[in-house]
Amino acid sequence: MQINSGSSYKDIIIAGAGPAGCTAALKLRKSGLSILLIDKNTFPRDKVCGDAIGGRAVRVLSMLDPSFPEMLEKLEGVNKSAGWKLYAPNGKSVELHFTYPGHVARRQDFDNFLFRLVKDSGKIEIREGFQLKDVHAGGNFINITNDLGESYHSKLLIACDGAQSVVAKRLAKFRVDLSHYSGAVRAYYTNIKGIYDKEMIEIHLLKKYLPGYFWLFPLDENSANVGFGMLSSDIARRKINLKAAMEEIIYNSPALKDRFKESIRTSDISGFGLPLGGRDMEISGERFMLCGDAASLIDPLNGEGIGNAMLSGLLAGEQALKCFESDNFSVKMMKHYDDSVKHNLTAELKKKLTLQRLFNRSWLINGMVNAGLRFPLIKHFIGRHL
Numbered sequence: 001m002q003i004n005s006g007s008s009y010k011d012i013i014i015a016g017a018g019p020a021g022c023t024a025a026l027k028l029r030k031s032g033l034s035i036l037l038i039d040k041n042t043f044p045r046d047k048v049c050g051d052a053i054g055g056r057a058v059r060v061l062s063m064l065d066p067s068f069p070e071m072l073e074k075l076e077g078v079n080k081s082a083g084w085k086l087y088a089p090n091g092k093s094v095e096l097h098f099t100y101p102g103h104v105a106r107r108q109d110f111d112n113f114l115f116r117l118v119k120d121s122g123k124i125e126i127r128e129g130f131q132l133k134d135v136h137a138g139g140n141f142i143n144i145t146n147d148l149g150e151s152y153h154s155k156l157l158i159a160c161d162g163a164q165s166v167v168a169k170r171l172a173k174f175r176v177d178l179s180h181y182s183g184a185v186r187a188y189y190t191n192i193k194g195i196y197d198k199e200m201i202e203i204h205l206l207k208k209y210l211p212g213y214f215w216l217f218p219l220d221e222n223s224a225n226v227g228f229g230m231l232s233s234d235i236a237r238r239k240i241n242l243k244a245a246m247e248e249i250i251y252n253s254p255a256l257k258d259r260f261k262e263s264i265r266t267s268d269i270s271g272f273g274l275p276l277g278g279r280d281m282e283i284s285g286e287r288f289m290l291c292g293d294a295a296s297l298i299d300p301l302n303g304e305g306i307g308n309a310m311l312s313g314l315l316a317g318e319q320a321l322k323c324f325e326s327d328n329f330s331v332k333m334m335k336h337y338d339d340s341v342k343h344n345l346t347a348e349l350k351k352k353l354t355l356q357r358l359f360n361r362s363w364l365i366n367g368m369v370n371a372g373l374r375f376p377l378i379k380h381f382i383g384r385h386l
């Protein structure tokens, strides 16, 4: 591969400074390697999301440094989430407590928290406003360029550039499969009634939209991140307008309309795609690894992707260290990363995919919630597996 004149060398390039990219950077901050973290945006930046930072994300943070979870808790605007309330299509609900509590925090704040940890480490070179346009692998290096023609080359690329990953398209030849993809919209509302416990996030399953769901994730006693998502294949087949559907749910559904009567929407309704996990996909190749949304690792049942993105970033960081120890970046060597993602994540995501396929049956969810209300063991089972 020809290296552009003027291209700078780094041992590792991490593309994308979201949860996956920042975690990979934090994992590698003490490696002594020269590492460049690039992002097309300038931080703090927003990301369309439900803002539920699950227990897995908190656990990955503590693996990076035991003091990080406490630092996150102290961040302004971070609301603890201890469990969730699941509303079945028949209107009944069951409350479940998380084994590992998490938080609800605006992504602008959470992602900036991670970004600051990377920046403050002083060990990672950062380039904001660098939009990766093209990537080439071959020979001894991998090369990235932006729209201005600036370029860097490295021995290894960790691609954390999100749902529309350039690297996944170019190097792993990923194409969107609508049956493994969701679309979702969200907005912030205040003056919502009936947030009786701000530590409980709410999931509403509505017969008309199964296996999609409506969420209400409290930020405080009367404000929340509110959203609605469905499988993209269903959106296309049924020609659903997600924004209109979300407003229809808020203002017409019996469980919600009174609670939103005097609410005020404080943001636009914004949407984005969710590449879902649960399939066997090759997420590495010679000199590169894909992490987070770039690797399609979102939970296909509940739409959580932050913790999975962070875990994959951590695993990619571990694999990167092994590659540099042995100076081996071959396809075979990188496959160890695929194996550890499979072991730590894909097996679980496959189970969730099976459940997602079952969840278009409202009678099943009604029955499950009814049973959960009567039998603690079933409630425990639901809590563990959803």
Ligand SMILES: Cc1cc2nc3c(=O)[nH]c(=O)nc-3n(C[C@H](O)[C@H](O)[C@H](O)COP(=O)(O)OP(=O)(O)OC[C@H]3O[C@@H](n4cnc5c(N)ncnc54)[C@H](O)[C@@H]3O)c2cc1C
Pocket: 015, 016, 017, 018, 019, 020, 021, 038, 039, 040, 041, 047, 048, 049, 050, 051, 052, 053, 054, 130, 131, 132, 133, 160, 161, 162, 163, 164, 165, 166, 184, 185, 186, 227, 271, 272, 273, 274, 291, 292, 293, 294, 298, 303, 304, 305, 306, 307, 309
């Ligand atoms: C509506 C919605 C609601 C969701 N709700 C939740 C939730 O409540 N909880 C949860 O856990 N998950 C949720 N998710 C999923 C979650 O948002 C993602 O799984 C998570 O953000 C993945 O992290 P990531 O680091 O892989 O990617 P991202 O967070 O998308 O970060 C990617 C980074 O790469 C940068 N980038 C992208 N392209 C380029 C480029 N070409 N060049 C340079 N930089 C680039 C971006 O600026 C960004 O900073 C939701 C998703 C959506 C769409």
